[in-house]
Amino acid sequence: MPNxxxxxxxxxxxxNRRDETADLAIVDGRIAAMIPAGGVFExxxxxxxxxxxxxxxxxxxxxxxxxxxxxxxxxxxxxAAAGGFTSVVCMPNTLPAVxxxxxxxxxxxxxxxxxxxxxxxTGAITKGIAGEELAPIGSMAxxxxxxxxxxxxxxxxxxxMRRALEYxxxxxxxxxxxxxxxxxxxxxxxxxxxxxxxLGLPGWPSAGEExxxxxxxxxxxxxxxxxxxxxxxxxxxxxxxRDARARGxxxxxxxxxxxxxxxxxxxxxxxTNFKMNPPLRTRADIDALIQGIADGVVTILASDHAPHCxxxxxxxxxxxxFGIVGLETELGLFLDILVHKxxxxxxxxxxxxLTIEPARLLRLDRGTLSPGAPADVTxxxxxxxxxxxxxxxxxxxxxxxxxxxxxxGRAVRTIVAGKTVWP
Amino acid sequence: xxGKLKSSQPSAVNWTRKDLIAIQDLSPxxxxxxxxxxxxxxxxxAREIKKVPSLRGKTLVNFFVExxxxxxxSFELAAFRLSADVVNISASTSSLSKGETLKDTALxxxxxxxxxxxLRHSSAGAPLFLSQRLAASVINAGxxxxxxPTQALLDLFTIRERLGRIAGLHVAIVGDILFSRVARSDxxxxxxxxxxxxxxxxxxxVPREFExxxxxxxxxxxxxxxxxxxxxxxxxxxxxxxKEYFPSLGEYTAFFGLTRxxxxxxxxxxxxxxxxxxxxxxxxxxxxxxxxxxxxxDQVTNGLAVRMAVLYLCxxxxxxxxxx
Numbered sequence: 001m002p003n004x005x006x007x008x009x010x011x012x013x014x015x016n017r018r019d020e021t022a023d024l025a026i027v028d029g030r031i032a033a034m035i036p037a038g039g040v041f042e043x044x045x046x047x048x049x050x051x052x053x054x055x056x057x058x059x060x061x062x063x064x065x066x067x068x069x070x071x072x073x074x075x076x077x078x079x080a081a082a083g084g085f086t087s088v089v090c091m092p093n094t095l096p097a098v099x100x101x102x103x104x105x106x107x108x109x110x111x112x113x114x115x116x117x118x119x120x121x122t123g124a125i126t127k128g129i130a131g132e133e134l135a136p137i138g139s140m141a142x143x144x145x146x147x148x149x150x151x152x153x154x155x156x157x158x159x160x161m162r163r164a165l166e167y168x169x170x171x172x173x174x175x176x177x178x179x180x181x182x183x184x185x186x187x188x189x190x191x192x193x194x195x196x197x198x199l200g201l202p203g204w205p206s207a208g209e210e211x212x213x214x215x216x217x218x219x220x221x222x223x224x225x226x227x228x229x230x231x232x233x234x235x236x237x238x239x240x241x242r243d244a245r246a247r248g249x250x251x252x253x254x255x256x257x258x259x260x261x262x263x264x265x266x267x268x269x270x271x272t273n274f275k276m277n278p279p280l281r282t283r284a285d286i287d288a289l290i291q292g293i294a295d296g297v298v299t300i301l302a303s304d305h306a307p308h309c310x311x312x313x314x315x316x317x318x319x320x321x322f323g324i325v326g327l328e329t330e331l332g333l334f335l336d337i338l339v340h341k342x343x344x345x346x347x348x349x350x351x352x353x354l355t356i357e358p359a360r361l362l363r364l365d366r367g368t369l370s371p372g373a374p375a376d377v378t379x380x381x382x383x384x385x386x387x388x389x390x391x392x393x394x395x396x397x398x399x400x401x402x403x404x405x406x407x408x409g410r411a412v413r414t415i416v417a418g419k420t421v422w423p
Numbered sequence: 424x425x426g427k428l429k430s431s432q433p434s435a436v437n438w439t440r441k442d443l444i445a446i447q448d449l450s451p452x453x454x455x456x457x458x459x460x461x462x463x464x465x466x467x468x469a470r471e472i473k474k475v476p477s478l479r480g481k482t483l484v485n486f487f488v489e490x491x492x493x494x495x496x497s498f499e500l501a502a503f504r505l506s507a508d509v510v511n512i513s514a515s516t517s518s519l520s521k522g523e524t525l526k527d528t529a530l531x532x533x534x535x536x537x538x539x540x541x542l543r544h545s546s547a548g549a550p551l552f553l554s555q556r557l558a559a560s561v562i563n564a565g566x567x568x569x570x571x572p573t574q575a576l577l578d579l580f581t582i583r584e585r586l587g588r589i590a591g592l593h594v595a596i597v598g599d600i601l602f603s604r605v606a607r608s609d610x611x612x613x614x615x616x617x618x619x620x621x622x623x624x625x626x627x628x629v630p631r632e633f634e635x636x637x638x639x640x641x642x643x644x645x646x647x648x649x650x651x652x653x654x655x656x657x658x659x660x661x662x663x664x665x666k667e668y669f670p671s672l673g674e675y676t677a678f679f680g681l682t683r684x685x686x687x688x689x690x691x692x693x694x695x696x697x698x699x700x701x702x703x704x705x706x707x708x709x710x711x712x713x714x715x716x717x718x719x720x721d722q723v724t725n726g727l728a729v730r731m732a733v734l735y736l737c738x739x740x741x742x743x744x745x746x747x
Contacts (some may be wrong), residue, residue: 077496157695179745193632194632196637197630197632197633197636198447198607199547199548199569200547200566200567200569200570200607201547201548201567201568201569202568269551270547270548270551270552311524313605314524314526315525315526315544316525316544316546316548316552317547317548317549317552318546318547318567319546326446400488
């Protein structure tokens with residue numbers, strides 16, 4: 001593996017408040033403090049490009065074990081690399097679920113062998129993600145999970161959620177939550193509102209998310225233990241979290257690209273590539289989510305990369321599985337919407353939301369360009385205009401609503417521990 | 424159509440749709456054109472020989488994933504009167520019960536050279552899904568809570584036949600609007616042809632979102648009855664899963680049922696409609712259902728003519744499309 005010298009790039013390293021045009025040297029897979037005299041380097045011209053810490057996506061579904069027709073750890077990792085991500089965090093709703101240390105070890109060993117990026121895994125809060133009894137949290141912590149979540153499902157029993165929080169604290173394991181009140185949501189498949197009324201599709205009301213966001217705020221306060229709310233979709237969820245954070249409650253939240261790129265009127269053609277959970281909501285929700293990102297209420301951005309086979313999605317709308325692939329469109333959408341179009345945040349803040357912020361939440365030794373850190377680096381052309389083409393995806397699946405969308409900005413090279421993994 | 428069907432003069436519309444998926448897709452002119460075509464076909468059913476050769480050699484599949492007797496029979500008879508061959512498939516007799524997807528089942532029907540597929544399905548959007556994947560005509564016979572276009576067309580046909588027009592009339596639709604595909608198709612069709620629409624029912628079953636469609640919503644049936652030209656009562660269901668929407672059928676009848684007292688408040692000449700099957704004594708008083716103001720059985724008769732028109736027009740458009 002050659003040592004790399006990234007020449008004349010705009011180095012943006014939010015963890016170190018660094019934003020300057022300079023050279024960056026990578027020696028033996030780590031960020032070098034200075035350019036060693038007489039060293040031999042492969043030089044990469046980064047003029048006009050941004051040199052950022054490797055991006056982290058803390059919300060992906062890589063489907064192994066059990067559903068490798070949708071995605072594998074290897075193909076998911078390639079999709080991550082193609083999208084500029086050097087680290088990903090897998091959700092535990094596999095088959096079987098990640099609810100024992102042996103599944104944790106299986107994933108970690110497979111990732112070690114086959115993945116071109118760093119693959120971390122979460123563990124389930126409850127056995128079988130059934131929401132009834134605690135999974136072996138301590139044993140999974142020892143096996144190397146980085147967080148707990150029942151993502152895809154939501155613990156409905158508030159007492160059980162409380163005890164999970166208290167128990168997880170012993171292992172310093174962050175708890176992430178997919179916020180969905182089952183009684184309110186019922187069989188909902190799209191945002192409840194004007195369009196669900198018109199289309200005759202069962203509605204998934206915003207209150208179904210907000211109810212659990214509020215529950216989490218109360219439990220985080222009660223237990224004095226942080227909770228991270230996954231994939232916020234509703235504007236009122238942002239307002240609840242803003243108020244709670246102002247009161248010092250340890251609550252945080254993430255937003256996915258599709259929830260700020262598309263609204264519920266996209267469902268008019270009953271295209272199942274627009275079906276996700278939580279659902280696409282209204283223009284007002286989009287504005288509130290973007291406002292939350294701009295004013296620091298939302299501290300993390302993630303994809304909720306959820307691959308499904310074409311044949312699984314090509315069914316009646318209410319029978320189709322929820323979710324879309326996201327890793328290969330994520331950075332482009334965030335750059336396009338947040339930095340270029342709405343100007344809600346600047347480039348350094350966007351990079352922070354995709355690097356040091358998730359690294360801090362999950363206590364990962366990643367997300368910075370500090371000297372000595374593992375040389376995970378993403379080189380970004382923030383102004384490159386490109387068109388999404390699902391046929392070129394590295395992911396095993398192509399279930400995206402963004403095929404054909406024109407975007408501005410993308411990763412042009414992805415480096416993991418000093419090795420170029422994309423292109 | 425045969426040369427003997429010239430008494431009505433259909434408005435000049437170039438019908439190009441191979442499918443009928445939703446009233447929302449149709450222009451006011453297209454709706455009127457279907458009604459005019461149906462008027463011509465209605466005469467066929469009154470003849471000694473109730474058959475024309477319009478669809479001779481065509482195969483129609485009644486694909487009813489959700490059970491129905493009335494609509495399926497109506498489509499079946501309509502197809503017979505047009506001389507089409509008809510096959511009936513239900514969810515339990517199809518391979519859907521063996522896990523085959525809707526798409527694969529439909530592709531198999533197409534491989535058997537089905538020309539027209541009439542689909543009833545519990546999932547909103549299912550007919551659109553099929554129409555995008557099949558060369559055959561797809562006719563929506565009701566999809567989830569989305570649309571039931573031929574029901575709306577037969578409702579409009581019946582109103583127009585009795586009252587001579589649609590524009591300017593005030594129509595009340597009463598009952599479970601939230602879960603009703605009939606309500607949606609009726610609302611779209613009536614608004615497109617210039618009627619005023621008022622929705623009446625329990626607040627749990629008539630969400631305010633409907634007002635954005637340009638209709639009026641009320642929960643007071645007594646105030647609205649003297650003003651309307653047509654009252655269309657929807658079937659009320661009170662199965663286990665609906666118990667959170669209203670407490671009992673008795674309370675429903677007390678607040679929204681068309682009792683004799685309420686029927687007496689209607690304008691002279693106002694029509695009473697119901698898509699059926701009716702619950703006597705629940706949404707409508709039994710004697711009122713049988714009264715001269717009730718056009719419930721006319722709706723059934725007209726449904727046949729409307730469905731003949733729809734099959735004739737869509738199959739014709741499909742043939743032209745295919746030939747091109």
